[in-house]
Amino acid sequence: MADLYNHYNGVEPGSITSATASLRQKVQTSKSKLSSFQSSLSDDIWKASAKQTLLTAFKTIDGEVCTDILDKLDKADQIAGYITQYNEAKEQANGYSESLRGSTKDTPQSSIDSWRQGLSSAEQTMRDCVSNINGLL
Numbered sequence: 001m002a003d004l005y006n007h008y009n010g011v012e013p014g015s016i017t018s019a020t021a022s023l024r025q026k027v028q029t030s031k032s033k034l035s036s037f038q039s040s041l042s043d044d045i046w047k048a049s050a051k052q053t054l055l056t057a058f059k060t061i062d063g064e065v066c067t068d069i070l071d072k073l074d075k076a077d078q079i080a081g082y083i084t085q086y087n088e089a090k091e092q093a094n095g096y097s098e099s100l101r102g103s104t105k106d107t108p109q110s111s112i113d114s115w116r117q118g119l120s121s122a123e124q125t126m127r128d129c130v131s132n133i134n135g136l137l
Helices: 013-040 048-101 109-136
Strands: none
Touching: 013 048, 048 109
8 A cells, every 4th residue: 555655756746737738838839830930821922732731731730749748748747747736636545644653552542433434445546546647658
């Protein structure tokens, strides 16, 4: 069970989402520049076949490359969200474990049962987050 508690140490989800937002903006800016450049191509400079080859390349960059990059950035944001959920559940699990370790013979059984249920639920959330992240990788 200890391995469940050792995932994503030192990973800052906020840094991930900040980086993806910055990269997403750069991709959108590049797409806009690409569109402007594409519309500025005049027929008197380009031979028809050369212009068509260039337009096909632009379409591929816009439709496939940029889309693929943006999809990967979306996945990175999803992973950051799961890491946040994992960390919150880990904090809860640690709290429940601490409560269980600190219980005495005078601790009501209902409290112990509640802490055990909370611990089990938090650990399941942690497992689900790890599984979801692995599914996105």
